[in-house]
Amino acid sequence: MHKKKYTLLTDIRRNKVAYAMLIPAALYTIIFGYCTIPYMVIAFQKFSYKKGIFGSDWVGLSNFRFFFGSQDAGRIIANTLKLNLLFIFFTIVAAVALAIMINEIRNRHFKKVAQSTYLLPYFLSWVIVNYILYGIIGSKYGLLNRVIEFFGGTAINFYNAPQYWTIILVVAKVWKDLGMNTVIYLATLVGFDDELYDAAAVSGATRWQMCWKITLPMLMPTVIMLGIMSIGKIFYGDFGMIYALVGDNGVLYNATDVIDTYVFRLLRTTGNPSQAMAVSLFQAVMGFICVWGTNYIAKKKFEEGALF
Amino acid sequence: MGVAAKKITVGKVLIYFFTTMAAAFCLLPLLLMVIVSFTSEQAIVHNGYSFFPAELSLDAYKTLFENGAEVARCYINSVGVTAVGTILAVMVTSMASYSLVTPTVRYRNGIAMFFFITMVFNGGMVPWYMICNKVGLTESYLALLIPNLIFSPFNLFLVRNYMREIPISLMESAKLDGANDGQIAFRIYFPLCKPILATVGLFYGIAYWNDWWNSIMLVSNSKMYTIQYYLMKLKSDLNFMRNLQGGGIGGGFPPSESLQMATAVVTIGPLILLYPFLQKYIVKGLVIGGVKG
Numbered sequence: 001m002h003k004k005k006y007t008l009l010t011d012i013r014r015n016k017v018a019y020a021m022l023i024p025a026a027l028y029t030i031i032f033g034y035c036t037i038p039y040m041v042i043a044f045q046k047f048s049y050k051k052g053i054f055g056s057d058w059v060g061l062s063n064f065r066f067f068f069g070s071q072d073a074g075r076i077i078a079n080t081l082k083l084n085l086l087f088i089f090f091t092i093v094a095a096v097a098l099a100i101m102i103n104e105i106r107n108r109h110f111k112k113v114a115q116s117t118y119l120l121p122y123f124l125s126w127v128i129v130n131y132i133l134y135g136i137i138g139s140k141y142g143l144l145n146r147v148i149e150f151f152g153g154t155a156i157n158f159y160n161a162p163q164y165w166t167i168i169l170v171v172a173k174v175w176k177d178l179g180m181n182t183v184i185y186l187a188t189l190v191g192f193d194d195e196l197y198d199a200a201a202v203s204g205a206t207r208w209q210m211c212w213k214i215t216l217p218m219l220m221p222t223v224i225m226l227g228i229m230s231i232g233k234i235f236y237g238d239f240g241m242i243y244a245l246v247g248d249n250g251v252l253y254n255a256t257d258v259i260d261t262y263v264f265r266l267l268r269t270t271g272n273p274s275q276a277m278a279v280s281l282f283q284a285v286m287g288f289i290c291v292w293g294t295n296y297i298a299k300k301k302f303e304e305g306a307l308f
Numbered sequence: 309m310g311v312a313a314k315k316i317t318v319g320k321v322l323i324y325f326f327t328t329m330a331a332a333f334c335l336l337p338l339l340l341m342v343i344v345s346f347t348s349e350q351a352i353v354h355n356g357y358s359f360f361p362a363e364l365s366l367d368a369y370k371t372l373f374e375n376g377a378e379v380a381r382c383y384i385n386s387v388g389v390t391a392v393g394t395i396l397a398v399m400v401t402s403m404a405s406y407s408l409v410t411p412t413v414r415y416r417n418g419i420a421m422f423f424f425i426t427m428v429f430n431g432g433m434v435p436w437y438m439i440c441n442k443v444g445l446t447e448s449y450l451a452l453l454i455p456n457l458i459f460s461p462f463n464l465f466l467v468r469n470y471m472r473e474i475p476i477s478l479m480e481s482a483k484l485d486g487a488n489d490g491q492i493a494f495r496i497y498f499p500l501c502k503p504i505l506a507t508v509g510l511f512y513g514i515a516y517w518n519d520w521w522n523s524i525m526l527v528s529n530s531k532m533y534t535i536q537y538y539l540m541k542l543k544s545d546l547n548f549m550r551n552l553q554g555g556g557i558g559g560g561f562p563p564s565e566s567l568q569m570a571t572a573v574v575t576i577g578p579l580i581l582l583y584p585f586l587q588k589y590i591v592k593g594l595v596i597g598g599v600k601g
Contacts, residue, residue, distance in 0.1 A: 011415050017489035018407040025404035028459040033426025039435030101323045117331040123579045125518030127540045131572040132337045141356035280432040291428045
């Protein structure tokens with residue numbers, strides 16, 4: 001009698017209920033995850049909805065050639081990378097600084113109220129943020145323009161002036177994400193050993209020295225890990241943010257258009273799924289390389305830092 | 309800390325100054341929105357948006373509650389989709405998590421990988437859109453419920469990591485007593501996982517409440533608009549009208565500035581009401597799940 005090989009089917013037979021409970025999540029992952037992968041071939045086709053992915057004409061690399069030959073390519077890739085790097089840098093710097101300062105405060109009430117306040121914007125949708133932003137930079141009634149006029153300047157029509165939008169987007173991003181990042185760093189700080197600080201105090205260190213010599217170095221692993229994770233996603237623009245804040249305002253595209261908003265337009269406005277897919281495929285490949293690369297670095301630097 | 313801590317130093321003053329400034333930076337823009345919603349339309353037209361309006365008024369809210377049938381419908385859509393979606397999403401996630409910690413499921417790590425892969429590599433929005441069309445998830449409430457929102461591998465791993473901490477002997481002894489995996493999951497594991505289920509429930513709930521992506525991509529029937537999409541469309545329609553008419557708005561009665569803000573304020577209402585929970589469980593969940601997720 002030979003022993004039967006233990007296969008996936010054996011596993012399913014022995015754990016029917018457990019596998020049954022996997023079905024909804026697995027179905028979702030197959031349909032919206034794995035089934036998207038074969039569709040990538042339409043990047044090499046002149047896709048028509050009538051003929052489908054099996055019937056459409058093949059056009060080789062012409063969709064890619066078209067994209068990389070246009071001036072859009074450089075602009076949207078540069079915008080995506082530039083905005084993401086700025087987002088990562090400023091969010092980390094602001095959140096680390098804030099976490100260290102909050103950590104120094106002994107007044108529990110103040111600490112709690114402050115943290116609650118920082119976290120509030122995180123839960124708002126970008127659509128709401130757009131209303132708030134309009135209240136601040138709107139040309140007609142916006143607060144900022146009234147302040148400018150009060151000091152004798154001329155009102156600026158921000159929705160017509162792309163040169164301001166890099167900084168506007170960075171401020172909006174920091175505003176929304178500052179709280180969450182601060183909370184993450186504070187959670188890391190709470191775990192630190194008080195004895196270290198006591199020992200430092202005994203040997204005459206000032207709070208300032210402790211910040212630089214104890215707190216900051218201990219925060220660094222978390223900072224680097226979060227930074228690396230964000231860099232892994234650097235080819236993905238924040239569509240939800242940019243589309244909600246900028247919408248179809250073409251005047252601002254020079255500063256705000258990222259890969260994701262561009263793909264969205266190709267798909268929905270221009271109605272060219274093949275070109276949209278070509279850009280999207282480029283993004284997916286670059287994105288995968290970045291995730292894989294940053295994960296490799298994370299694995300080398302800290303054992304528990306890797307995702308997979 | 310003793311005497312040293314009580315002393316007022318320059319450093320301390322600076323710390324309180326900067327942390328308070330940061331709090332103001334986070335809070336004031338929101339406050340502006342709320343104040344504008346209570347400002348009379350004349351005051352806005354004359355002086356623009358202001359923290360100290362010349363004239364306060366409840367007009368915007370009155371109009372909203374009296375003539376806001378459209379807003380109300382969108383609001384109800386959002387509430388319904390969020391409630392149903394969150395419950396389903398938590399179910400889907402917690403059931404899958406249980407299977408991933410069951411030791412007799414020998415392929416559990418492979419299955420976890422199966423879920424993880426699509427997180428880092430997938431076809432993006434173009435195929436996603438085509439698939440939604442193909443499987444008929446358009447122009448219906450299901451289109452608002454299922455795509456994108458009902459399951460997130462990130463939340464799956466959050467729950468799985470929490471379940472791993474539950475002693476496995478609990479599962480084993482229940483099995484000896486004749487319970488099957490379904491009973492163990494629903495009667496023992498899920499009740500023990502309440503804190504993390506609350507966390508992922510809030511994550512899902514916020515995602516549903518704040519979503520407009522499914523609306524913009526899959527739904528064109530205005531009866532099914534969610535409140536977020538309504539607000540988004542309102543803004544872009546107004547901009548469109550403004551551009552068309554070179555500044556002035558003519559024809560029809562576009563909602564006043566304060567009415568727009570009032571609608572936005574009403575939209576964040578549930579978030580503010582839930583805020584104590586949001587904060588508690590999200591922070592807890594982050595600590596439990598680790599930043600790694």
